[in-house]
Amino acid sequence: MPSSGDDLWCRRYRPDPAATARLVCLPHAGGSAPFFLPVAAALSPGVDVVAVQYPGRQDRRNEKPIDDIRELADRVHGVLRRQPELPMTLFGHSLGAVLAFEVARRMEADGRPPVRLFASGRRAPSSHRDERAHLSDDSIMAEVRRLDGTASALLGDAEMMRAALPALRADYRAAETYRCPPDTVVSCPITVLTGDEDPKTTLDEANAWVKHTTGEFDLRVFTGGHFFVSTEADAVMKVLRAHFQDHAV
Numbered sequence: 001m002p003s004s005g006d007d008l009w010c011r012r013y014r015p016d017p018a019a020t021a022r023l024v025c026l027p028h029a030g031g032s033a034p035f036f037l038p039v040a041a042a043l044s045p046g047v048d049v050v051a052v053q054y055p056g057r058q059d060r061r062n063e064k065p066i067d068d069i070r071e072l073a074d075r076v077h078g079v080l081r082r083q084p085e086l087p088m089t090l091f092g093h094s095l096g097a098v099l100a101f102e103v104a105r106r107m108e109a110d111g112r113p114p115v116r117l118f119a120s121g122r123r124a125p126s127s128h129r130d131e132r133a134h135l136s137d138d139s140i141m142a143e144v145r146r147l148d149g150t151a152s153a154l155l156g157d158a159e160m161m162r163a164a165l166p167a168l169r170a171d172y173r174a175a176e177t178y179r180c181p182p183d184t185v186v187s188c189p190i191t192v193l194t195g196d197e198d199p200k201t202t203l204d205e206a207n208a209w210v211k212h213t214t215g216e217f218d219l220r221v222f223t224g225g226h227f228f229v230s231t232e233a234d235a236v237m238k239v240l241r242a243h244f245q246d247h248a249v
Contacts, residue, residue, distance in 0.1 A: 008060060009079045011051045013037050014044035021115075021244055022048040022086040026076070026096030026103070028121065029171035030144065030164065032057045039091075042237045047244055048086060052076060052096075056167040065170030069095075069178045073102035081110060087247065089115045091240070093229055094200070095175045097122035101212065104186045113188050115247055117213075118240070120193040121226055123205030125180035125212055131172075140168050182211060189216035191243075193236065195228035196221050 011033040023043060025036040033051035040049040054072065056065030066072045076099065080088070088107070092100030097119035104117050123129070190213045194206040203221065210217040220239060222232040229236050 006079045006082055009052055009076065010083065011053055012049065013040040013051065014049065016045045016048055019046055019048035019086065021046070021247060022050060022083070022088045023240070023244075024080060024088060024090050024100075024103075025049065025051045026090070026092035026099050027052065027054065028094035028096055029175055030057075030168045031093070031096070031171075034058075035093075038233060039237070039240070043240060043244065050080075050083070054167070054171075056170060057164070061163065061167075065167045067170035067173040067177075069099055069102055069174045072174060073099055073106060077103050077106040077110070080107070081112070085112075087115050088112075089118070089243065089247075091118040091120065092122070093120040094122050094226065095171055096120075098125050098175070098178055098180070101125050101180075101186065104188055105184075108186055108188065113186075116189045116191060116243060117186065118191050118193060118243075119209055120229055120236075121195065121198060121201060123201045124208035125178075125184065126182040127205040127208050128179065131176045137165055137169075140165065140172055143172070144168070180212075185212050185214050187214050189213065189218070191218040191220065191239070193220050193222065193229070193239070195224040195226060195232075197224060198226045198228070200226050 025039060027033065027035050033053040036049065036051040043049055053060060054066065055063035066075065090100040090104055100117055100119065104114050107114055190209055192206050192209045194201050194203065207219055222228045222235055224231045
């Protein structure tokens with residue numbers, strides 16, 4: 001169990017001191033680091049899979065959740081820049097996708113650009129929708145139920161739902177109040193992963209990520225809804241394995 005410092009943020013479920021590359025995984029709204037345990041299992045050994053644990057959930061439940069994407073990006077970037085140096089790839093799902101984009105911007109400004117950004121289950125940063133789920137507990141629970149995510153299992157347990165709501169509310173507020181000008185770009189390549197039945201992202205909104213990189217752009221469409229990364233896990237892992245094989249040291 002992590003006790004302090006950067007280990008509170010960075011969870012390594014399959015540590016590999018001999019790893020030649022790093023994948024940083026950023027969870028969705030209401031998500032937590034263990035969501036990426038299968039990714040660590042699939043890519044080890046060889047890849048240092050770091051799953052980020054945000055404040056306000058699980059063993060960090062007594063910490064105040066962060067409800068602003070840019071503040072969260074500052075904190076995550078500060079932690080990542082202190083990690084042992086390795087070629088770094090970012091993978092973010094939903095909320096984690098725009099967070100990964102903001103972290104990539106900070107990494108590039110710092111002179112340590114990521115190898116690639118995988119943006120999963122999220123429309124382009126400048127594709128705005130007027131969403132207000134964060135304004136009430138009922139609307140948050142309705143949204144969780146609609147997306148059928150990992151947090152939906154909590155809906156039948158009132159005590160667990162009460163414990164999860166502060167983090168959910170902060171995450172939804174962060175995602176729904178985030179704004180990004182259409183001319184904001186990174187230079188690293190971007191691969192967008194999307195489900196063909198995702199109510200949160202149309203194909204046009206997914207393809208709009210192309211405006212946010214001056215590098216290579218790739219769009220991969222999978223069968224499924226918002227959590228296609230779970231229902232189509234084997235296909236997603238195939239994409240990630242190919243990436244690390246192509247960039248093997």
